[in-house]
Amino acid sequence: MAKARHSRFDCTPGCSVEAAIGLIDGKWKSIILWHLLSGTLRFNELRRHVQNCTPRMLTNQLREMEENGLITRKVYAQVPPKVEYSLSELGRSMEPILRTLKEWGDANIGLYGKPTGHDPREAA
Amino acid sequence: MAKARHSRFDCTPGCSVEAAIGLIDGKWKSIILWHLLSGTLRFNELRRHVQNCTPRMLTNQLREMEENGLITRKVYAQVPPKVEYSLSELGRSMEPILRTLKEWGDANIGLYGKPTGHDPREAA
DNA sequence: GCACATAGTGTCGAAAAGGATACTGTCCGC
DNA sequence: GCGGACAGTATCCTTTTCGACACTATGTGC
Secondary structure, eight states: OOOOGGGGGTTTHHHHHHHHHHOOSSSTHHHHHHHHOOEEHHHHHHHHOOOOOOOHHHHHHHHHEEEEEEEEEEEOOOOSSSSEEEHHHHHHHHHHHHHHHHHHHHHHHSOOOOOOSSSSSHOO | OGGGGGGOTTTTTTTTHHHHHHHHHTHHHHHHHHHHOOOOOEEHHHHHOOSSSSSSHHHHHHHHHHHTSEEEEEEOOOOSSSEEEEOOHHHHHHHHHHHHHHHHHHHHHHTTTTTTTTOOOOOO
């Protein structure tokens, strides 16, 4: 997901769709982004919010999003380390995407019977 | 991606975002969905549209989306097989998502310097 | 009889993503 | 001096994803 997964920007129309997805895809990114919409958060605050995400994964996702310019990492040279994560302008520009996604999810998942989640192959 | 990857619907707010992403995530799904927005397509038509997607992968993605209720598969009992894929109502309801995603992608990727694609770790 | 088209399936293997667990260093409170 | 909080790292391992390639069956055209 990190690297070349969605890096075919030369593909058929729809590639920008893919490219956009590529940036928010990754098990925790959307949640992280979602929380950051409400404001700046520190590493361990995020950890608590995301709960079952290991620190390794959290760092990982955060770093990728930083590289992609979605978030900003601000380190305070303090004795007990302090690092703040916030959305960059680009990250904030994704708000409509996140919202559209959430609206659709709220409207269609559960109401519809959880498109994912149920998976016939498990029941059968 | 297929199964339990994004199946934490009980998580913190933002889970519906994740759930929605889970349905369009998967290397080819967004492209397929995108093409189907313009109308019904047959298997090999899709193949030609998506180009570098192996038939195995195509079947795979198509099946997952069918299970998720996003697309409809219509088989014609003909001698040279004929199978048509089209968006279901649920699938069509994703149009705003796809469009938002595409708009964002068009506006921010390339213009911004291809957030993915460049990856400092490769150059460094 | 051979190739082509249709719509796939099956097997194999590599790579990536993700998870578990333990560890770093520094300061504070006790 | 012990343990906690801070912000991560390092290492190992499993699962998932994806791609290559060959292969199925049936009918048509040559």
